[in-house]
Amino acid sequence: MSTSFQNIKGTFDILPDAYTDDGGTRVAASAEWRHVEATVRDVMRRHNFEEIRTPVLEPTELVARGVGESTDIVQKEMFAFERSDTQYVLRPEITAPVVRSFLQHHLDQRGGVQKLFYIGPCFRAEQPQKGRYRQFHQFGIEVLGADQPRADAETIAVLMAVCEALGLSDLRLRLNTLGTPERREEYVAALQDYLAPHADELSETSRRRLEQNPLRILDTKVEHEQALLRDAPTLIDFVSDESLAHYDEVKGLLGDLGVEYDEDPHLVRGLDYYTETTFELEHPGLGAQSALAGGGRYDRLAEVLGSDDPVPAVGFAAGMERLFLALDAAEADRPGAATPDVFIAALGDEAEAWCFRTAQELRAGGLHVAHDLMGRSLKAQMKEANRQNASYAMIIGGNELEAGAATVKEMESGEQEDVPFDDLVEYLKEHVAAKR
Numbered sequence: 044m045s046t047s048f049q050n051i052k053g054t055f056d057i058l059p060d061a062y063t064d065d066g067g068t069r070v071a072a073s074a075e076w077r078h079v080e081a082t083v084r085d086v087m088r089r090h091n092f093e094e095i096r097t098p099v100l101e102p103t104e105l106v107a108r109g110v111g112e113s114t115d116i117v118q119k120e121m122f123a124f125e126r127s128d129t130q131y132v133l134r135p136e137i138t139a140p141v142v143r144s145f146l147q148h149h150l151d152q153r154g155g156v157q158k159l160f161y162i163g164p165c166f167r168a169e170q171p172q173k174g175r176y177r178q179f180h181q182f183g184i185e186v187l188g189a190d191q192p193r194a195d196a197e198t199i200a201v202l203m204a205v206c207e208a209l210g211l212s213d214l215r216l217r218l219n220t221l222g223t224p225e226r227r228e229e230y231v232a233a234l235q236d237y238l239a240p241h242a243d244e245l246s247e248t249s250r251r252r253l254e255q256n257p258l259r260i261l262d263t264k265v266e267h268e269q270a271l272l273r274d275a276p277t278l279i280d281f282v283s284d285e286s287l288a289h290y291d292e293v294k295g296l297l298g299d300l301g302v303e304y305d306e307d308p309h310l311v312r313g314l315d316y317y318t319e320t321t322f323e324l325e326h327p328g329l330g331a332q333s334a335l336a337g338g339g340r341y342d343r344l345a346e347v348l349g350s351d352d353p354v355p356a357v358g359f360a361a362g363m364e365r366l367f368l369a370l371d372a373a374e375a376d377r378p379g380a381a382t383p384d385v386f387i388a389a390l391g392d393e394a395e396a397w398c399f400r401t402a403q404e405l406r407a408g409g410l411h412v413a414h415d416l417m418g419r420s421l422k423a424q425m426k427e428a429n430r431q432n433a434s435y436a437m438i439i440g441g442n443e444l445e446a447g448a449a450t451v452k453e454m455e456s457g458e459q460e461d462v463p464f465d466d467l468v469e470y471l472k473e474h475v476a477a478k479r
Contacts, residue, residue, distance in 0.1 A: 082209055173368070202359050341358070404468065
């Protein structure tokens with residue numbers, strides 16, 4: 044079979060089997076995605092987080108104001124469109140939508156700190172490359188209403204717990220503080236003064252950032268720009284004593300948890316809403332673009348989005364496609380596709396009718412049941428049972444119907460047993476449970 048239609052460049056299908064896309068990147072199978080998502084949900088449950096789901100469509104102004112007009116996301120990476128005089132955007136990230144939802148639905152009135160997590164797709168119109176797509180997936184957390192360093196440290200601890208649960212190690216956590224926006228403005232001015240005489244040495248991207256968002260230059264991967272920045276003013280020198288005290292307590296709490304980190308004075312986040320603590324998690328298996336996840340504190344975002352009162356907040360986001368690349372590089376264990384507990388092979392019309400009814404009864408009893416839908420020969424049906432790696436096969440023909448008992452075969456050993464129809468559900472449940 045073939046079709047003239049293909050998935051859009053920068054997107055991919057998640058299939059029952061893993062495969063390699065046109066760019067040479069392995070796309071994980073649906074069972075692997077379910078495993079990662081289930082692991083994330085389990086870690087979130089243990090850390091007392093609740094799930095939030097926001098629309099993939101949001102007002103364009105929400106993203107522009109929340110993320111920042113001068114960011115690359117807003118200037119060149121948004122999928123934005125207009126319909127009936129309303130401006131829409133496919134969400135490029137999920138923090139601003141979560142804060143929008145928090146404010147719109149008055150989640151603060153639930154009482155206490157709101158600990159929320161999400162899993163879902165995002166969209167950016169950037170050039171597709173290994174591990175980076177135009178439709179990609181993120182999971183993350185947002186802790187809203189807590190200004191204490193404990194919230195920062197726990198946010199990082201949750202990220203590390205997810206990675207540990209998935210079998211990832213050899214991680215590098217980079218940590219910094221951005222201080223308050225007021226003091227950061229002083230630093231931005233000093234950085235611009237330092238870089239202005241060297242503007243001709245900067246790349247086109249960095250020259251643009253020098254005028255619009257100078258902090259992003261600190262993220263440069265260009266070697267001669269990195270060398271130039273070694274003598275540049277450092278942000279930590281402009282941070283207030285209060286911010287330094289907050290930062291020191293975060294580091295102390297991470298030390299109490301045994302979380303190792305590297306302080307990086309050049310670490311910044313690309314979104315305007317970050318303040319105080321910022322962090323990034325890297326994995327060497329991702330190559331030069333080694334970032335796996337990142338986050339930090341964003342106490343001013345709620346006000347930017349129209350709140351009359353500030354809402355202290357901290358969170359992180361992790362890219363799931365990049366997570367799979369890290370899992371591949373680490374050769375971490377992941378489950379294969381679920382296999383049937385029992386495959387029912389039927390011979391003849393009467394047996395097929397019995398098989399169809401009984402399959403539903405067994406499924407209602409909690410068993411994973413497969414059967415033939417094509418009227419194939421017994422040999423072909425047993426071959427299919429082997430292909431699906433069924434634990435048991437059950438052969439039903441005229442003799443079995445007359446006797447009121449099924450021949451149940453344990454596929455690995457080849458042992459067979461005749462089981463009365465009335466006992467099938469309990470027999471299979473007992474034996475399947477013993478094999479798990």
